[in-house]
Amino acid sequence: MNFAITSKGDSKSNTLMHKMRSYLLDFKLVYDEDNPDIVISVGGDGTLLYAFHRYKSRLHKTAFVGVHTGHLGFYADWLPDEIEKLVIAIAKTPFQVVEYPLLEVIIRYSHGGKENRYLALNESTVKSVDATLVMDVEIRGQHFERFRGDGLCLSTPSGSTAYNKALGGAILHPSIQAIQLAEMASINNRVFRTVGSPLVLPAHHTCMLKPVNGADFQITVDHLTLLHKDVKSIQFRVADEKIRFARFRPFPFWKRVRDSFISE
Numbered sequence: 001m002n003f004a005i006t007s008k009g010d011s012k013s014n015t016l017m018h019k020m021r022s023y024l025l026d027f028k029l030v031y032d033e034d035n036p037d038i039v040i041s042v043g044g045d046g047t048l049l050y051a052f053h054r055y056k057s058r059l060h061k062t063a064f065v066g067v068h069t070g071h072l073g074f075y076a077d078w079l080p081d082e083i084e085k086l087v088i089a090i091a092k093t094p095f096q097v098v099e100y101p102l103l104e105v106i107i108r109y110s111h112g113g114k115e116n117r118y119l120a121l122n123e124s125t126v127k128s129v130d131a132t133l134v135m136d137v138e139i140r141g142q143h144f145e146r147f148r149g150d151g152l153c154l155s156t157p158s159g160s161t162a163y164n165k166a167l168g169g170a171i172l173h174p175s176i177q178a179i180q181l182a183e184m185a186s187i188n189n190r191v192f193r194t195v196g197s198p199l200v201l202p203a204h205h206t207c208m209l210k211p212v213n214g215a216d217f218q219i220t221v222d223h224l225t226l227l228h229k230d231v232k233s234i235q236f237r238v239a240d241e242k243i244r245f246a247r248f249r250p251f252p253f254w255k256r257v258r259d260s261f262i263s264e
């Protein structure tokens, strides 16, 4: 089996990365940064986001596992003092794979140039560059509302505990094939109206944003931020691709939620 290891880059993560690499080589696994069957991310959830984007072209052939060197992560569940156990599990056990849904983002441009397609593990956000964001929101091809405010956030179930949660969105279990639309500071008064609640869309529904004024937007995909000019529409839906996590023991989602947000 081929493996690769990505590190957050701090000394603790780098030391663990080197140790795991040498243990796995001792077990006769092959280090292959370009074609890994398993990617071990050492750091935090942010490190796993980077690893996901690095290997997003081979998601069907790669499984991810995360070791956290900071606080407990949603994607990184192994502790530094468990790496020997993890290495043995990787080397000896045929592992179980758990799949989580991803968000597909397609940006189309008025000048008719080539559309851009992205995959997000956590979310994509849309903000205006200078003024209030004004967007017509369509769901499944039907006009839903005209949004005015700071921005909109479309998240995956596993990303629902990240930016989406800070916006008052619901936490979705990652076994649910859905995306969630959450508002950022919508303008609501007697003239302007939005639904005000986060919306959860099933896999067969598409959400389309169409600019009303302005065509330049700051669009994020996980940790990446890009300025897109001359935007005609931005389309979101549950992607056909999924991220695959290697599971060597139970990792209950609601326990992670509790440990991260409630228990000390």
Ligand code: NAP
Pocket: 043, 044, 045, 046, 047, 049, 070, 071, 072, 073, 074, 122, 123, 158, 159, 160, 161, 162, 163, 164, 166, 221, 222, 223
């Ligand atoms: P960052 O600003 O360095 O870190 C953002 C924080 O979000 C980190 O503590 C990270 O955990 C945590 N995080 C990432 N994915 C998560 C998830 N699925 N559930 C719960 N927490 C999660 O940025 P970054 O490391 O490049 O990560 C980019 C992410 O930051 C974006 O995808 C977005 O979700 C998040 N973000 C959140 C807000 C907000 O809450 N107001 C604003 C902007 C961006 P680790 O420390 O374990 O890496």
